[in-house]
Amino acid sequence: MSGFAADKSHPRYQSLLMRHRLELAAKAGMLADSALIAHGRGEAYDYLLGEKTIPSAHDATMEALAQLQNANSAVISLNGNAIALAGMELMQLASLLQIPVEVNIFYRTPERMSALLNHLSKIKSDNELDVEILGGNPNAKIPGLEGPRANCCKSGIYDSDVILVPLEDGDRCEALVAMGKTVLVIDLNPLSRSAKMGSVTIVDELSRVANNLLVGAMQKITRKPSSNYDNSQHLQAAIDYITSTLSSKGK
Amino acid sequence: MSGFAADKSHPRYQSLLMRHRLELAAKAGMLADSALIAHGRGEAYDYLLGEKTIPSAHDATMEALAQLQNANSAVISLNGNAIALAGMELMQLASLLQIPVEVNIFYRTPERMSALLNHLSKIKSDNELDVEILGGNPNAKIPGLEGPRANCCKSGIYDSDVILVPLEDGDRCEALVAMGKTVLVIDLNPLSRSAKMGSVTIVDELSRVANNLLVGAMQKITRKPSSNYDNSQHLQAAIDYITSTLSSKGK
Numbered sequence: 001m002s003g004f005a006a007d008k009s010h011p012r013y014q015s016l017l018m019r020h021r022l023e024l025a026a027k028a029g030m031l032a033d034s035a036l037i038a039h040g041r042g043e044a045y046d047y048l049l050g051e052k053t054i055p056s057a058h059d060a061t062m063e064a065l066a067q068l069q070n071a072n073s074a075v076i077s078l079n080g081n082a083i084a085l086a087g088m089e090l091m092q093l094a095s096l097l098q099i100p101v102e103v104n105i106f107y108r109t110p111e112r113m114s115a116l117l118n119h120l121s122k123i124k125s126d127n128e129l130d131v132e133i134l135g136g137n138p139n140a141k142i143p144g145l146e147g148p149r150a151n152c153c154k155s156g157i158y159d160s161d162v163i164l165v166p167l168e169d170g171d172r173c174e175a176l177v178a179m180g181k182t183v184l185v186i187d188l189n190p191l192s193r194s195a196k197m198g199s200v201t202i203v204d205e206l207s208r209v210a211n212n213l214l215v216g217a218m219q220k221i222t223r224k225p226s227s228n229y230d231n232s233q234h235l236q237a238a239i240d241y242i243t244s245t246l247s248s249k250g251k
Numbered sequence: 252m253s254g255f256a257a258d259k260s261h262p263r264y265q266s267l268l269m270r271h272r273l274e275l276a277a278k279a280g281m282l283a284d285s286a287l288i289a290h291g292r293g294e295a296y297d298y299l300l301g302e303k304t305i306p307s308a309h310d311a312t313m314e315a316l317a318q319l320q321n322a323n324s325a326v327i328s329l330n331g332n333a334i335a336l337a338g339m340e341l342m343q344l345a346s347l348l349q350i351p352v353e354v355n356i357f358y359r360t361p362e363r364m365s366a367l368l369n370h371l372s373k374i375k376s377d378n379e380l381d382v383e384i385l386g387g388n389p390n391a392k393i394p395g396l397e398g399p400r401a402n403c404c405k406s407g408i409y410d411s412d413v414i415l416v417p418l419e420d421g422d423r424c425e426a427l428v429a430m431g432k433t434v435l436v437i438d439l440n441p442l443s444r445s446a447k448m449g450s451v452t453i454v455d456e457l458s459r460v461a462n463n464l465l466v467g468a469m470q471k472i473t474r475k476p477s478s479n480y481d482n483s484q485h486l487q488a489a490i491d492y493i494t495s496t497l498s499s500k501g502k
Contacts, residue, residue, distance in 0.1 A: 038291060045295055246493060
């Protein structure tokens, strides 16, 4: 990673690396103004999670993988922060699972869309990945959303039965759930609307989740989705973990 | 406030106003790259505090005011985020209390220092305030810190017995405590090193604290500092409040 000089043994190496990836993406015009503030909010929750994958998050990740593997038509929705933080890993995952990705951003401008699409195309060609990259030519609308943020692709988000949405806005998450889809959310805040809306919510840092999904997919272990998966129980486990961190670090 | 169009009745008006102030400061070259991420971390904790001044924070604020009013030589230390978020209110406070402010930033560059000093000078002249603005010509060093971040002014930070440090870095907070000063910390994270180091730590959002201090100072009620102020008890109250938010919002 060019220009990133932190030592891997630094206790906050991973966190510094994520910041560096965001800085590069900001310079490349891939991010909205609010992206860094949103990342900071995530950092606070990750600190309270001990900056690691807690057991309930790992369980949710494996359930999400099972949902992606058993879908009729799965898709990974990508926004600016998701592409900045784990664009490579999520493209590799899409390639392994043979599902498309779709760029779908909240503050849609032609400049940001083309910066993001070009970045994904470069990842695809540099790594010889086999992934369809959607989003450049939207031809459908998500019902219940206003303006350009409703735009999507019929063969991607619109027709999907299972959708992975890393770092998604609450309104859009709600609209996707209302379409009857199985919505797999990645969000560090277990109290967010997206987290509560999700069919399966992974309360964990995106690059760790992406790596866990990749490892699972590479092992080619396919399991069926649980028949009685309880998302609120998993959210409660994350809240309980944060509460225990607060009491122990407060001592 | 030019360009800020949110309705005051918007439930997140205050939070949106703070973001707008940061955007303006970023455009004016007043902020380091990490400023927006740091602000996002603060937003997450403020959300967990219900975006309001909790009773223990109000009590800490009144204790901080008593310390400032009874000091031999008090000073308000100002960095980029503090000036962006509450520069006006803190300058008014300094004027009322007849104490200096000193610009003291972690990533010190001549450009940022002059952007910040000019911004404060403009607040001073526009509002006819009577405040000495220090920091432009450092002539002393804070022991125990390396490089430009040790720089300070003898008649300001160096010789002060009581210092208000909004949003301060942990290392510098520790160095100021080691100099024997009474250090008044404003920090939304009750677990941070600065929060734990402080003599009096106010776990609250900066612009709310600044307004509370201003109201207290304008009422001209002067009280003595408590002889048995317990900072860790106040931090624990903030942690308990956050824990209760987590349990209630998680339901």
